[in-house]
Amino acid sequence: MSEPSTEKPPGAQLTGWLASLVRSHNTGALAALRRPEPPIRTEAHFKAASFAPAEEDEPYYQLTAFLFARYHAGAATPRLGFGDMGAALRRVGNGATRGPENPGVKRLLTRITASREVPARHLQHAVDRARSHNSAPPAWDLLPEDLARWKQRGRPVADAWGRSFYTPNYSNRNSS
Numbered sequence: 001m002s003e004p005s006t007e008k009p010p011g012a013q014l015t016g017w018l019a020s021l022v023r024s025h026n027t028g029a030l031a032a033l034r035r036p037e038p039p040i041r042t043e044a045h046f047k048a049a050s051f052a053p054a055e056e057d058e059p060y061y062q063l064t065a066f067l068f069a070r071y072h073a074g075a076a077t078p079r080l081g082f083g084d085m086g087a088a089l090r091r092v093g094n095g096a097t098r099g100p101e102n103p104g105v106k107r108l109l110t111r112i113t114a115s116r117e118v119p120a121r122h123l124q125h126a127v128d129r130a131r132s133h134n135s136a137p138p139a140w141d142l143l144p145e146d147l148a149r150w151k152q153r154g155r156p157v158a159d160a161w162g163r164s165f166y167t168p169n170y171s172n173r174n175s176s
Contacts, residue, residue, distance in 0.1 A: 009141070010051050010052060011051075011064075011140070011141040011142060011143070011144045011145050012141040013051050014048065014051040014061055014064060014065065014140070014144060015068075015080060015140040015141040017047065017048075017051070018048075018065060018068045018069070018140065019078035019080065021044075022075055022076070022077065022078040023078060025076070029042075029043070030044075030069045030072065031069075032044040032045065033045065033048065033065045033066055033068070033069035034069045034070055034073065036063075036066050036124075044065070045062060048061050048064075048065035049061055049062050051144075052144070057148045059118075060118070060148045061144045063118070063120055063123070063144075063147060064140060064143045064147065067123060067124065067127045067140075067143070068137075068140050070124060070127050070128060071127045071130065071137050073131075079136060079137055080139065080140060080141070081136050081137035081138050081139045081140055082136060082138075082139050083136075083138060083139060084138055084139070084142060084143075084146060084157075084160060084161050084164050085112065085126060085138045085143070085146070085161050085164075086109065086113075086160065086161030086162055086163065086164030086165035087165070088126065088135070088136065088137055088138040089105055089108065089109050089112075089126055089129075089130070089161075089165050090164065090165050091133075091135040091136055092105050092129050092130055092135050093105055093135075094133070099165060100165060100166055104129075108122060108125055108126055108129065109126075109161070109162070109165050112126065112161065113155075113159075113161055114158075115158075116151070117150075117151070118147050118151075146160075146161075
């Protein structure tokens with residue numbers, strides 16, 4: 001019988017490394033990661049990609065690092081987030097116009113979930129919105145896995161994000 005693995009999942013490892021950049025005030029690496037498609041990839045880009053369990057998953061880990069770095073621009077303390085992107089968008093807004101009650105946030109979620117390809121630009125807007133409203137981000141450790149599964153038949157990730165956004169007490173693997 002083999003011993004249970006004590007190694008953290010790849011998304012958690014990526015998140016730990018990204019959080020360490022914020023804690024150590026490594027502004028150079030974070031600034032590099034905030035450039036979505038730099039002409040020359042930096043050490044930070046290669047490091048973010050190295051957490052991916054397979055080469056085809058590297059873009060999702062780099063996109064997660066980009067979104068994390070955007071959310072944490074100027075931050076002194078990392079916010080690890082919770083729930084999926086739908087849950088994060090549900091928290092965006094002010095007072096009574098939060099989540100589904102906020103027309104702009106509702107349109108953004110619709111654009112995200114309608115996309116057949118990974119909606120990188122819309123995700124950037126979602127993270128920027130969460131940051132500007134000082135609301136909790138999505139669980140960074142789950143995001144790369146969700147992005148890697150984005151194009152699965154039946155669109156389970158987009159549907160889960162929609163349920164998280166519209167259903168007040170929706171609970172699945174991403175919320176805890």
